[in-house]
Amino acid sequence: MSPKPTLPAQPMYAMILAAGRGERMRPLTDTTPKPLLSVGGKPLIEHLLPRLSASGITRIVINHAHLGEQLPATLGDGSRFGVHIDYSAEPDGGLETGGGIINALPLLKSDPFIVINGDIWCDYPLSNLPHSFPGLAHLVLVDNPAHHLCGDFAIIDSQLTTDAEPRYTFSGIGVYRHRFFADCTQSHLPLAPLIRKHAASANVSAEHYAGEEWIDIGTPQRLKSLDSRLCRGARNNV
Numbered sequence: 001m002s003p004k005p006t007l008p009a010q011p012m013y014a015m016i017l018a019a020g021r022g023e024r025m026r027p028l029t030d031t032t033p034k035p036l037l038s039v040g041g042k043p044l045i046e047h048l049l050p051r052l053s054a055s056g057i058t059r060i061v062i063n064h065a066h067l068g069e070q071l072p073a074t075l076g077d078g079s080r081f082g083v084h085i086d087y088s089a090e091p092d093g094g095l096e097t098g099g100g101i102i103n104a105l106p107l108l109k110s111d112p113f114i115v116i117n118g119d120i121w122c123d124y125p126l127s128n129l130p131h132s133f134p135g136l137a138h139l140v141l142v143d144n145p146a147h148h149l150c151g152d153f154a155i156i157d158s159q160l161t162t163d164a165e166p167r168y169t170f171s172g173i174g175v176y177r178h179r180f181f182a183d184c185t186q187s188h189l190p191l192a193p194l195i196r197k198h199a200a201s202a203n204v205s206a207e208h209y210a211g212e213e214w215i216d217i218g219t220p221q222r223l224k225s226l227d228s229r230l231c232r233g234a235r236n237n238v
Helices: 045-054 070-075 096-107 192-200 220-236
Strands: 013-017 059-064 084-089 113-117 120-122 137-142 154-156 159-161 169-176 204-209 214-216
Touching: 013 045, 013 096, 045 059, 045 070, 059 070, 059 096, 070 084, 084 096, 096 192, 120 169, 137 192, 154 204, 159 192, 169 214, 192 204, 214 220
Parallel strands: 013 059, 013 113, 059 084, 137 204
Antiparallel strands: 113 169, 120 214, 137 169, 154 159, 159 204
16 A cells, blocks of 8 residues: 655744834834834835745735735735735734734634744744744743843743743744634733743743844834944945
8 A cells, every 4th residue: 555645744824913003113103114114225024024935934924003004015915025925904003912913813824823023123043943842832032132121031941931030031033823822802912911821831932042133123213223234234245
């Protein structure tokens, strides 16, 4: 009897969180969604999409709310970045991070799936994200930046915890199983309380990434600093 053919593995989907209002970035975000603000001559999100593609992650879901129509108008179906993009529209004001992911679950057809904040700059090798792990989620933590020295979480035996030292900052990069969001009934829901809830049950694994670069593009000053550095680097490479 011939062996049964091996079915191809389900490709990993990734969701980019792009629905936030970006209050701290005003007035820039009064007319432009934060992931479309320009750094190094192109929108921030256009630096991320090719990195996902190069890591073999080509099925992308992007949520949007504030000025959301600009995202599909700018990015299209994603083909010019080597990916396919589906969009998850949210009502005015958005659904917060957890609610936005829950709203997009029908589009996220792999289990687990990746979630990345659309307003970070990080050199973490995305191909290293695990397809298999114990528990319901796996988070990437980074060293605490100057503006967040208290950190968010600690790691003990590869498990995320809130009750130990040293504490690190959540990078905004994680991998989640659909069951992580089971029993969530609220439409507007932040992600952090869910992470803490499952961490308390030892259902969240974590790693500390001590790479050279992680930036939360949360203020106009950080955006300007990164833009200046990237533009300076581009001139030096000419």
